[in-house]
Amino acid sequence: MKLLEEYIRQKGVVKEGNVLKVDSFLNHQMDVQLFAEMGREWKRLFADVPINKILTIEASGIGIACVAAQAFQVPVVFAKKAQSINIDGEVYAAKVQSFTHKRVYDVIVSRKFLSPEDHILVIDDFLANGCAVNGLLDIIEESGATLEGVGIAVEKGFQEGGKLLRERGVRLESLAIVDAMDAKTGALTFRR
Numbered sequence: 001m002k003l004l005e006e007y008i009r010q011k012g013v014v015k016e017g018n019v020l021k022v023d024s025f026l027n028h029q030m031d032v033q034l035f036a037e038m039g040r041e042w043k044r045l046f047a048d049v050p051i052n053k054i055l056t057i058e059a060s061g062i063g064i065a066c067v068a069a070q071a072f073q074v075p076v077v078f079a080k081k082a083q084s085i086n087i088d089g090e091v092y093a094a095k096v097q098s099f100t101h102k103r104v105y106d107v108i109v110s111r112k113f114l115s116p117e118d119h120i121l122v123i124d125d126f127l128a129n130g131c132a133v134n135g136l137l138d139i140i141e142e143s144g145a146t147l148e149g150v151g152i153a154v155e156k157g158f159q160e161g162g163k164l165l166r167e168r169g170v171r172l173e174s175l176a177i178v179d180a181m182d183a184k185t186g187a188l189t190f191r192r
Helices: 002-011 032-045 060-072 131-143 161-167
Strands: 013-015 019-021 053-057 076-079 091-098 103-110 119-127 146-156 172-181 188-190
Touching: 002 032, 002 146, 002 172, 002 188, 032 060, 032 146, 032 172, 053 060, 053 131, 060 076, 060 119, 076 103, 076 131, 091 131, 103 131, 119 131, 119 161, 131 146, 131 161, 146 161, 161 172
Parallel strands: 053 076, 053 119, 119 146, 146 172
Antiparallel strands: 013 019, 091 103, 172 188
16 A cells, blocks of 8 residues: 555654554554555455454554444454453453563453354554464464455564465455565565
């Protein structure tokens, strides 16, 4: 998606350790007009499959998923990183390692929000090694729901997550795929 690539070129910051900082428009301060365009693009890309829920993970995926859900006119369910007193009943759970935070989280979704009748689109902000998405796929599988696809805002194509998901047969639609980043020069190369 050219618009997202332009935002990344103009406002993104490449840092050491394969970190792409996009907090001015994607995952701290959020540009909801950009999100709306992204939602419309995912709606176009997944127009051929029945989607009745979007699943994401706390926290950075929530804003993008909510705006995308408007394009699909479906609810959003997000996996929480901590059990809280307001989650009653049984839950689906998976372990997820965060690339950014360098820690493992137990993520949970209440069983009342996912069922075998659901057709799920996973939406998230970044795909690096695929840990978060794989955790969500485990939850979907456990629930008996149908995975229709995964929509990612920014995929780091030089890391293994996208490749592994595609090899697994997952339909993956990334709106911007960064093939290379240079922290010294700030240069970015996008896949065409």
